[in-house]
Amino acid sequence: MSAGLFGLLDDIAALAKLAAASIDDVGAAAGRAGVKAAGVVVDDTAVTPQYVQGVAAQREVPIIKRIAKGSLRNKLLFILPAALLLSQFADFLLTPLLMIGGTYLCFEGAEKIWARLSGHGKGESVDTAKKQLDSEAEETVVSGAIRTDFILSAEIMVISLNEVSDEPFVSRAAILIVVAFAITALVYGVVALIVKMDDVGLHLAQRSSAAVQKIGRGLVRGMPVLLSVISVVGVAAMLWVGGHILLVGLDDLGWHALYDAVHDLQHEVEHAVDAMSSVLGWLTNTVASAILGVVVGAVAVAVMHVLPTKKAH
Template identity: 65%
Template sequence: MSGGLVALLDDISVLARMAAASVDDVGAAAGRASAKAAGVVVDDTAVTPQYVEGLDPRRELPIIKRITIGSLRNKLVFIVPAILLLNAFLPWALSPLLMIGGTYLCFEGAEKVWEKLSGHGPQTSVAGDTGQRTRVDEDQIVRSAVTTDFILSAEIMVISLKAVLDEGLGSSFWFLLAVLVVVAVVITAGVYGTVGLIVKMDDIGLHLSRSDSGVTQTVGRGMVKGMPKLLTVLSVVGVFAMLWVGGHIILVGLAEDPINWPPLYDVVHHLEVTVSEATGALGGALGWVTNTVCSMVLGAVVGAVVVAVMHVLPLGHEATDAAAH
């Protein structure tokens, strides 16, 4: 009897160690996958604060909470099951799907540049003289933010899946599901937690400015004054991130199956390697910058073509008018 109990406990111990090792593997794979998606994560974090500009400060965090829930629902209910099914039955479709999303990012980035240069940017709707949006506007804000998030989340999850597969970290359905769920939860919490801190920075600064400590007051006033500048910087970073990430996705996708047209990727890669080898200790960083700039240029070109079709050419005007009616 005691021998059977010892054997049972030994089996449980083995299973526990295997489970712990599996958890470690999932965590490690999720970390690597999240790192690969870092560019889109930066984009997501930079884009989101604009949705709460003009809101009553008391509504900022509730709106972000609603967007966070919508983002998590996008990832766990729609995107993860869809890409796992694609990976199981149509794995060749992942790269084109990623490129479609990359093209959308290029369009978003180029459109913001075009709106800035042409003065055709969207006007913020306001309620009365308070400069605060109505409840109906808030619902529209959430829908718009969650729709944009769907594209960015799809990019994040597909990039994460491809990172796990390309690096040979694991390929079973349950392992991939566990990794993607961890990535979805961690990235969503990280992005919207950061967004929440950003949009409440002025409130935090105002609170600190009322402290008895002179140093704390100075820090608080600096946070209040720095908030508009930070939002401006984030909006610029968001545009560059869209063009960079979208362009890089297209650059890599052209070289992969099913398109399998590598010349453009080879040129950029050769240039990156050349810069890395010629700049010594700074080679790694400057090589990355080279690849990023090339990707951004490609993203700007692709985005400009799509913007021209959507907004400049007669066909674009017809499509825009049809959508409006």
């Protein structure tokens, strides 16, 4: 009897170890997939704070919570089932879909640069800062934010899925669920911290300590700078990630010339410079991907904005 009990305990321990290993594998794979989607995550983080600019302080976090719930609903109820079915029955469509998403990222990044250079983007923050929302306007803002999030969330999930496409179906589902929760919590947690930074700064600026007051004023002055930095990093990340998706996608579809040229250039840089060769090699690949992203994005912006405007004139 005791031998049977010990055998059962050994089996339970083995199953527990197997389950723990599986959880570790899912966590590690989710981490790799999330890193691949980093560019879109940064863009999502950069875009969202604009929806609560000018809103009463007590409504900022509730609005962000509503957008976060909508984002999670997008990922789990709509994007995840579609992505899993696609990977199971039509995985040959993953590369073209990724390339469409990559082109969209390039377009978004180039469009932001075009708006800044042409002056079309100026004055937006001033207008947004003046709005005060009633319940109906707040509903409109939240709905618009969730619609915009759907596009970014779809890109995040497809990029993540492509990274774990070789995993079994159940593992893929578990990994994507982890990615959905983790990235949503990360993006909207960071957004909540950003939008409350000026309130924290104002509170600290009213304290009696001169040092604390100085920190508070620094937080208030630093928020516009932080938003500008996030915006610039978001644009760069979109162009880099979008360009890299297109570069790899072209290679997967059989058009190897461009990918091979960048790969050869990366190797030449690594061999030419012994110190920090891997970092410089990665940087070479990143810059080449970003250049491709700028070129593709510029063409897309021309098709969507510049050429129609010239025709109208």
